[in-house]
Amino acid sequence: MVRIARWRYDGAIGEGFVVGDDAVPFPRGLTVADVLAAGLAELPALAEETDAAASVPLGDVTLLAPLVPMSVRDFVAFEEHVEGVTASIDGASRVVDEWYEFPTFYFTNPHSIVATGDEVRPPATGRLDFELEVGAVIGGVAGSDGRDLSPDEAAGHVFGYTIFNDWSARDIQGREMKVRLGPAKGKDFATTLGPWIVTADEFAGLLDDEGFLPIGMEVFVNGDRIGHDLLSNMGWPFGDLIAYASRNSRVVPGDVLGSGTAGNGGCLAELWGRAGELIPPPLAAGDEVVMRVEGIGEIRNTVGRAVHVPEIPPARHRSRARSRG
Known part of the structure; x- marks a missing residue:
């Protein structure tokens, strides 16, 4: 199974593959956004470049949302x-x-x-x-x-x-x-x-x-x-x-x-x-x-508990005047 994730570890954000029970960073400092732009066809070559020695146990990281969406x-x-x-x-x-x-x-x-x-x-x-x-x-x-x-x-x-x-x-x-x-x-x-x-x-x-x-x-x-x-x-x-x-x-x-x-x-x-x-x-x-x-x-x-927010007044009933006269 090919899984792609983002995580926080030791104060830094990592982005890469989840392989078994490890988080493995993308090579060359690539991000999830870079990998999405390249498309699925580029994934096999990218996987070959990864360095298993740079992996971190998945249990030691805090998972983030897996991408920062464009929309x-x-x-x-x-x-x-x-x-x-x-x-x-x-x-x-x-x-x-x-x-x-x-x-x-x-x-x-x-x-x-x-x-x-x-x-x-x-x-x-x-x-x-x-x-x-x-x-x-x-x-x-x-x-x-x-x-x-x-x-x-x-x-x-x-x-x-x-x-x-x-x-x-x-x-x-x-x-x-x-x-x-x-x-x-x-x-x-x-x-x-x-x-x-x-x-x-x-x-x-x-x-x-x-x-x-x-x-x-x-x-x-x-x-x-x-x-x-x-x-x-x-x-x-x-x-x-x-x-x-x-x-x-x-x-x-x-x-x-x-x-x-x-x-x-x-x-x-x-x-x-x-x-x-x-x-x-x-x-x-x-x-x-x-x-x-x-x-x-x-x-x-x-x-969690509801967030307190500043009040906003209701709509004002204005005159609908069409000129400043």
Whole structure:
């Protein structure tokens, strides 16, 4: 298994391969960003250059997020998730016709990425939630600028996969969505990526004829399994998601595209919608959330106390005057 990671050791940041139980730095001072830009085709030669003598026991390092993303797009690609969450919003479980037309996404904050093991400090919220996802990491492809890709071309831009937790403050998100914009502040305080990137070639033999990847995903809160699903229950494979993201635009090495939240308990809001009440309860300070994805690994985070922020006054009711007269 080829795993790529970033870590902190002895006060310095290291970037390289995880080989067995060791962290092995890339040669020549290369970074994960450099390796993503070079693409999967360059990995075998790069691995030959590594110096095993420079390795550090994995147990002695602190893992960081496996990349510093160029951008983070998050899709809503699981129909079952949509059914449950819509019920939690307006009491009726439904999937609008527009969902089936194209794979919808939003941009989240690449500056609020957290790693496995980090404490997550949420905003003041009464409905803190997790979202169980897999992220596809984009790598370089010779001769392509990542623009206007076909689904087959787009699939070739997947460098690897990582676990993706889209932390959400559902009450804040709900207020934003009533204004027909967002989500933003209900989402942008934290996204966990980790524990590393597993290269796409490691999963090639599992892909079905349509490009779906049937790997297991599960999430636990304080040791209790809350949800589990297969990644292949997405409405579109990653090649389609990436192709749509590239329309009249570009995907570039270092971009991360989230699968969207798994069904069958991939988040609490889905379960709230189905139950008609806040069961299981929203996350609270001290709760531990663990996500495991087959073939990738595990991430775990503890919820911290809400961050105090300065107050902002409500909108002023102005005169709408058109001149200074």
